[in-house]
Amino acid sequence: MNDRTRVRLTVNGQPESVEVEPRALLADVLRDNLGLTGTHLACEHGVCGACTVLIDGEAARSCLVFAVQAEGSSVTTVEGLTPPDGLSPVQEAMRDCHGLQCGFCTPGIVVSMTAYLNDHPNPSDDDLREAMSGNLCRCTGYQGILAAARQAADRINAI
Amino acid sequence: MSSPVAARFVGSAVHRKEDRRLLTGHGQYVADASAPRMVHAAFLRSELAKARLNSVNIEAAKSAPGVIAVFLWSDFHEKFGEAWHGMLGEQLVVPPPLAIMDVRYVGDPIALVVAETRALAEDACALIEVDYEPEQATVDYASAAADSNVVHAAWGLPSNVMVEVPFTPMSADLDETFNSVEHVVETTIVQNRYLCVPMETRGVLASWTPGLEELDLIVATQSVHETRNFFARYLGLDEGAVRVTARDVGGGFGQKMFVYREECAVVLATKLLGRPVKWIEDRLENLTSAGHSRNELGKVRMAITADGVIEAITVDHVADVGAYTPCPAVMDPTLLPGPYRIPRLGFSTQMVWTNTMGKAAYRGPWMFETTAREMAIDVAARQIGMDPAELRRKNLLSLAELPFTSPGGKLFQEITPLETLEQALGMLGYDEFRKEQAAAREQGRWLGVGICVYVEPTSMEQATLATEGATIRIESSGKVVAFLSTTSHGQSIETTMAQIIADQIGVGYDDVTVVQADTQSTPYGPGTGGSRTAVIAGGAAHDAAVAVRDKVLAIAAHMMEAAPEDLQIAEGVVAVRGTPDRSLTIKEVATQAYTNAHTLPVDVAGGLEATIRFKPKRFPTWSNAAHVCVVEIDPETFIPRILRYIVSEDCGKMINPQVVEGQIFGGVVQGLGGVLYEDFRYDTDGNPQTTTFLDYLLPTTGETPLIEIGHLESVSTTNPGGFKGMGEGGAIGAHAAVANAVGDALAHLGVNVTSTPLGPEQIFELVQASQKERA
Numbered sequence: 043m044n045d046r047t048r049v050r051l052t053v054n055g056q057p058e059s060v061e062v063e064p065r066a067l068l069a070d071v072l073r074d075n076l077g078l079t080g081t082h083l084a085c086e087h088g089v090c091g092a093c094t095v096l097i098d099g100e101a102a103r104s105c106l107v108f109a110v111q112a113e114g115s116s117v118t119t120v121e122g123l124t125p126p127d128g129l130s131p132v133q134e135a136m137r138d139c140h141g142l143q144c145g146f147c148t149p150g151i152v153v154s155m156t157a158y159l160n161d162h163p164n165p166s167d168d169d170l171r172e173a174m175s176g177n178l179c180r181c182t183g184y185q186g187i188l189a190a191a192r193q194a195a196d197r198i199n200a201i
Numbered sequence: 202m203s204s205p206v207a208a209r210f211v212g213s214a215v216h217r218k219e220d221r222r223l224l225t226g227h228g229q230y231v232a233d234a235s236a237p238r239m240v241h242a243a244f245l246r247s248e249l250a251k252a253r254l255n256s257v258n259i260e261a262a263k264s265a266p267g268v269i270a271v272f273l274w275s276d277f278h279e280k281f282g283e284a285w286h287g288m289l290g291e292q293l294v295v296p297p298p299l300a301i302m303d304v305r306y307v308g309d310p311i312a313l314v315v316a317e318t319r320a321l322a323e324d325a326c327a328l329i330e331v332d333y334e335p336e337q338a339t340v341d342y343a344s345a346a347a348d349s350n351v352v353h354a355a356w357g358l359p360s361n362v363m364v365e366v367p368f369t370p371m372s373a374d375l376d377e378t379f380n381s382v383e384h385v386v387e388t389t390i391v392q393n394r395y396l397c398v399p400m401e402t403r404g405v406l407a408s409w410t411p412g413l414e415e416l417d418l419i420v421a422t423q424s425v426h427e428t429r430n431f432f433a434r435y436l437g438l439d440e441g442a443v444r445v446t447a448r449d450v451g452g453g454f455g456q457k458m459f460v461y462r463e464e465c466a467v468v469l470a471t472k473l474l475g476r477p478v479k480w481i482e483d484r485l486e487n488l489t490s491a492g493h494s495r496n497e498l499g500k501v502r503m504a505i506t507a508d509g510v511i512e513a514i515t516v517d518h519v520a521d522v523g524a525y526t527p528c529p530a531v532m533d534p535t536l537l538p539g540p541y542r543i544p545r546l547g548f549s550t551q552m553v554w555t556n557t558m559g560k561a562a563y564r565g566p567w568m569f570e571t572t573a574r575e576m577a578i579d580v581a582a583r584q585i586g587m588d589p590a591e592l593r594r595k596n597l598l599s600l601a602e603l604p605f606t607s608p609g610g611k612l613f614q615e616i617t618p619l620e621t622l623e624q625a626l627g628m629l630g631y632d633e634f635r636k637e638q639a640a641a642r643e644q645g646r647w648l649g650v651g652i653c654v655y656v657e658p659t660s661m662e663q664a665t666l667a668t669e670g671a672t673i674r675i676e677s678s679g680k681v682v683a684f685l686s687t688t689s690h691g692q693s694i695e696t697t698m699a700q701i702i703a704d705q706i707g708v709g710y711d712d713v714t715v716v717q718a719d720t721q722s723t724p725y726g727p728g729t730g731g732s733r734t735a736v737i738a739g740g741a742a743h744d745a746a747v748a749v750r751d752k753v754l755a756i757a758a759h760m761m762e763a764a765p766e767d768l769q770i771a772e773g774v775v776a777v778r779g780t781p782d783r784s785l786t787i788k789e790v791a792t793q794a795y796t797n798a799h800t801l802p803v804d805v806a807g808g809l810e811a812t813i814r815f816k817p818k819r820f821p822t823w824s825n826a827a828h829v830c831v832v833e834i835d836p837e838t839f840i841p842r843i844l845r846y847i848v849s850e851d852c853g854k855m856i857n858p859q860v861v862e863g864q865i866f867g868g869v870v871q872g873l874g875g876v877l878y879e880d881f882r883y884d885t886d887g888n889p890q891t892t893t894f895l896d897y898l899l900p901t902t903g904e905t906p907l908i909e910i911g912h913l914e915s916v917s918t919t920n921p922g923g924f925k926g927m928g929e930g931g932a933i934g935a936h937a938a939v940a941n942a943v944g945d946a947l948a949h950l951g952v953n954v955t956s957t958p959l960g961p962e963q964i965f966e967l968v969q970a971s972q973k974e975r976a
Contacts, residue, residue: 073232080225084451087893129221129225137217140859144400145220146399146451148224170902171903172902180867181863183871184905
């Protein structure tokens, strides 16, 4: 169990090489080995979506992915979605619409919303409701999150 | 004299100060913290609800890879002192950190393993062999009082009754009233067990440094100061030797208000090991072993006249407090009449132990009074053949007839119960809805509307709760730092308090930084909970800001050779009224205050800093709201769906309307979740059945309706800002509103809804039972 494996992957554009146990989860490697603590763990059984990251551009739950499965892939976390100055359109919309309170589920929401809007440029309100239903939030009652998804979709389209 | 400042930020939806770090992944939660030489903890927990521990064999675990230590009760025995909280009193002691001779619920911690990683600690837990002698568990709280299987038999207790208050008539003519009215309604209302479920689980990083002899705790808590005071007593240390911080906390809702036994065990581990120990709870533990909530029932009786005047209400109440209760907060029966003109009251209360996880606070911990009354009113309306809105209208208090003293001794003023009901019914178009409902029934569609009206006692006075403190300093740069006694876990406190402070000093919102949740720098506060921040912490922030502003004015007046009362401050500039060219920036005043204090008059000490404690003029500060919910139930699948959800609320003056609405949204969705989706279940042997998010279902965007909010603002006079608390209301009102909507949708089938949850399974059973009864 303690036999370690070397995993090479790109995280937020940076090439990384880490030695991990085969059972190590991608989420734990991002947090513990690479110090990227923006990815949060809230259920560790793949339901809540707090740990969502992009793997080669696709949203994935990093608590359900072994780090060794990410060998050779490109991983983007919430830290990597933040522009050098200011906030991304999704982050800005979340702030404008009060889409977060305690902030714990927020990184997963930002990543999921970003991934969905990248692939679906013209979503309806029902589409957004469906798209965000895989991320649990206990503070906002989702009103601000759905409003943010709408605002972000509209702004991205206007650009 | 007119005020030297003008409000610019209070009342507006400014961007939250918290958001940038939280949106970019730079929040600082306890799981994100680390320390040199840190090791990781995991608990071995009981798999049985009630059993003697014949033996616990830890030999294999001790020699497992990476294991630093394995602790049992015997390792902690006599290593700690007093274990109580200021808010709960010395009588309510936190239970031993680990089980001693027996276990009393599934999840009861038996051993603590400390290892180099959490995974290795968990591996070692799996190697511990426990020999249990199982005993019959007590799970059903309704029958626990008479159950001969006693949860705490090992302590020599004779029964499962923790607290019993016999029936207490609060009005002399209660019996005559019930004997003389046209209608006596009697119904037993049952509210299910549902939980806080903060997205961040519990956790602590505890660091005891030998030689330094200080304890440093980073902890997911709602109260850093009470946590510090607790552990100072627990380890026999001066308070100054314990530092507790909590920069970001991922939700609490009451669950993180008090210290738990697990945190005690981790603190003892760091003390014994002399190196930092971190414990981050997993979701299974959070669902089974962090404070549980609700789970109360009451037999409600109402005496109602022929024309619908409620003359009396009584309840016989039973609450489940589990095996060890972190906070035995249950229904406040004196609040049972709520915001109604009901003149007579009586109640009994029983709190019983069961072999389940113990009860903690959850957003409106006393709220079963609202669920019981509001669900009973709908039962009454059905029984006497009156519309439930009309029955409420007839009995609700309105602003014009206040003050009013209820039979429970509550003095109501500055609230708008009838007014919020009318606003909410107007937003729905209640009369039109009734027509639409009748037409829908003709087509075989089951539509229903539910109402809940309540009054919320915010900013209560009990024990430590009456006061908060603030230290505000204008630095030599002219920027403002506010040190507050609060411990935010999502309430936007950095934002709302900065709005108040900026307005009162006359600087920009961006010029104010708020520091909180650090016992080494901030004034004492009992913790963030009980809807107290706007009123009490807001009062402290207001008064401290005014005190600092007065210093600015005194020094500026000296510098400009003007009278302080002739000065005004706006956007960081102090100017003589009517003579704007005679002005100084706050930075210039601050420079004088700090670096040329010797030039100031003898009675001006220099520096720009003030510490103020604030206590409201009266307790509590009442707020109120009316909720109206429309549901449709699918007659084939029995799945209920909320079509509209309306809240009319009155929290006085709003500091930040977006934050107010966010609190309402979140509370409402927790309340409706507890009716339609969330239900924590044990089997009859006390085995938890809903231990993942696939079994314990939280609402998602897929089920959550659009929530419509109307505001009334009757200003409170308990505090300088005119604010009222409102953080718990959404969760208080939603439960009965949704349950009543389901009840209304099923009423034409002869179903009488009196209990929750109300998922498709329960609705199916109710409809089946009603059809059988009719057949």
